[in-house]
Amino acid sequence: MVVLTANERHALERLEARERHVRRGATLQRDKDRAAEMFILRKGMMMSSVLLDDGSRQILRFHFAGDMLAVSSLAYRAASETISALSDCVVCPFERPAFAAVITDHPRLAALIMVCDQIERAVLTDRLAVLGRTSAKARVAAILIDLRNRMRMLDRGITMSFTLGLTQEELGDATGLTAVHVNRMLRQLEDEGMIAREAGRVTFTDERALERAANFVDRYAGLDLAWLPAGR
Amino acid sequence: MVVLTANERHALERLEARERHVRRGATLQRDKDRAAEMFILRKGMMMSSVLLDDGSRQILRFHFAGDMLAVSSLAYRAASETISALSDCVVCPFERPAFAAVITDHPRLAALIMVCDQIERAVLTDRLAVLGRTSAKARVAAILIDLRNRMRMLDRGITMSFTLGLTQEELGDATGLTAVHVNRMLRQLEDEGMIAREAGRVTFTDERALERAANFVDRYAGLDLAWLPAGR
DNA sequence: CGTGGTATTGACTTGTGTCAAACTGCGTGG
DNA sequence: CCACGCAGTTTGACACAAGTCAATACCACG
Structure with a gap:
């Protein structure tokens, strides 16, 4: 870019x-x-x-x-x-x-670092809206999508399936839920055919539905870097 | 500074x-x-x-x-x-x-702007923790303290009493609660002697208790700007 | 005076938390 | 190699905080 x-x-x-x-x-x-x-x-x-x-x-x-x-x-x-x-x-x-x-x-690196800060800020505010205003199911769906996307940025091979490497306790601490309730929401997403699970591995079986459930916004799209100063 | x-x-x-x-x-x-x-x-x-x-x-x-x-x-x-x-x-x-x-x-202004970004970020993450992990009462207490402090930065005359200029609906949208529940929490804080209210004006009658209820952290304290580059 | 936005309160519903018990898989040490 | 323990998962029963709905009161303003 x-x-x-x-x-x-x-x-x-x-x-x-x-x-x-x-x-x-x-x-x-x-x-x-x-x-x-x-x-x-x-x-x-x-x-x-x-x-x-x-x-x-x-x-x-x-x-x-x-x-x-x-x-x-x-x-x-x-x-x-x-x-x-x-x-x-x-x-x-x-x-x-x-x-x-x-x-x-x-200066251009300074500007780029500020851009990264702003992306982080946008992601944080999205999470704020998710925690403040959405249901437990939406929060769990949102974190699954977010983790998949972040991992995909480093490994283009990841598409619908990935190992999340987090305990349900940790998922709960990230979403503001209890581990028990995270478990129930995962089961529900599974029962509704949006995801499948085996041994810490998650597969998106209906990505569209999951994104809808999660109120998903892609914060790494729509960037505009035309204003950056010249490089030195 | x-x-x-x-x-x-x-x-x-x-x-x-x-x-x-x-x-x-x-x-x-x-x-x-x-x-x-x-x-x-x-x-x-x-x-x-x-x-x-x-x-x-x-x-x-x-x-x-x-x-x-x-x-x-x-x-x-x-x-x-x-x-x-x-x-x-x-x-x-x-x-x-x-x-x-x-x-x-x-460059020093660039650095100062980054510092402000980081303060904003810290405030945002505090709010994230508040929304994710604290009770309705704590959230309402937290927003009252935050608003008072922000106003005091511009008008040192404000100490224990201020007009918040927000509807309870807006307080709810900021805290992730319904307007009705915000009202109940305000009443509770009032009944417990932490605040008093008349006509949109709020007075802190027990600031310590309020801060304890809110899990308050002052993000405008503890700054360290010694690393900044020289001014031009 | 009405009228529309805001606040207040009560009765009831629902989503999420809490507690407890069983189950799984895995690494460790005997 | 087995037994044990531990950390994590799953499920159920129940409690409670917050949401929903509705009625009333209170203004401020045209």
């Missing part, structure tokens, strides 16, 4: 100079911890979440390879969310001054 | 060169409309919302003077949310190329 200049590519590569491995289940950043680092996720799947003081957890977002993590340290001294690994992962840590250098030297 | 250079101030003033008046109840931008403009809200109170296809509405965010509006046009060809005026407002429209020029010439 956008062809980077050699200089721009080089600047981004410098951010990814170091590597760190994170085990499945491990925590990369804990809410309220001092946080100076940011990361690029190179491999694996992570999530960010917050814990409320009654002990319940809300999962805010799932992260896949290529995502920038802990961007909120741009603004805050302490982390505002917990980031943990859902599978074995590789991340590339970098410091805020390195980031400042990139956006100073490469 | 950050002192801008004369050049930076000048660049921002150029964005605010034109003015447009928006009547209470009018719509500045409609969801799915072609959207090339962005705005700075100079005066008044607005909100952005989305309409789901079952007709229900989710209010995503309230905007106050100084906020940048329609920032999602940075990424999208069409608007992803409706922005409408809750009171008579004045906005300053500007085009995306003007924005591109600002971030190209003034």
Whole structure:
């Protein structure tokens, strides 16, 4: 969609100079911890979440390879969310001054990063509308579609069938439901012929119906990048 | 917190060169409309919302003077949310190329805009957790505190008492509740001595209790801007 | 005065949560 | 290799929070 200049590519590569491995289940950043680092996720799947003081957890977002993590340290001294690994992962840590250098030297990269922020924001607001205004069935349908789409962006081979790699507890924490009720909704979607399941693997058997049930909006379509400044 | 250079101030003033008046109840931008403009809200109170296809509405965010509006046009060809005026407002429209020029010439302003994006994001994720995981009473308490704080940022005279300027229907659309239930929760907060009400005016009579009920986190505290590049 | 939007309250319904029990699959250690 | 335990799933019975519907009251405004 956008062809980077050699200089721009080089600047981004410098951010990814170091590597760190994170085990499945491990925590990369804990809410309220001092946080100076940011990361690029190179491999694996992570999530960010917050814990409320009654002990319940809300999962805010799932992260896949290529995502920038802990961007909120741009603004805050302490982390505002917990980031943990859902599978074995590789991340590339970098410091805020390195980031400042990139956006100073490469205005177009700054603009592109803002575009990514806006996409994230649009996805977040969609989720807000889903949590505030839709039924349990719609929420479960929505998260299934979202996960499939995110995975497909990295592996075009994925079409109707994928392993979601999440427990029903986690699905519940992402959708604002209990694990028990997630289970009931999955069963219902299955009974109504929209999905099939075997051993953690989900197959969409009626994608249209699922999208209708979920109020689905594709936030990675309809982009307009014509306004970007020139590359350096 | 950050002192801008004369050049930076000048660049921002150029964005605010034109003015447009928006009547209470009018719509500045409609969801799915072609959207090339962005705005700075100079005066008044607005909100952005989305309409789901079952007709229900989710209010995503309230905007106050100084906020940048329609920032999602940075990424999208069409608007992803409706922005409408809750009171008579004045906005300053500007085009995306003007924005591109600002971030190209003034890296520190680009960085500051990213910081604001991150604050917005943190606020959004808090709301996500509130909608996903807290009771109706907590949601209503949370929105009252949030509105009071936002208003206080513009008028330090506001402390325990303010006019919220929203119908209970709107409170419901923001919290994911029905207007009827919002009413019941307001009554309950009142009966429990946390707030008092007369004619659209709300007074916090026990702020601590209200904050506890709401799971409140102050997202405008704990900022760290030491990493910003130098001003130009 | 009406009239339309908003607020308030009550009676009833429904969606989702809670609790508990059984079941499954899998890794671990004896 | 088996037995055990643990984490996750599935299902049922029941409780409760929030939604729905409807009637009334309260304004502000033409």
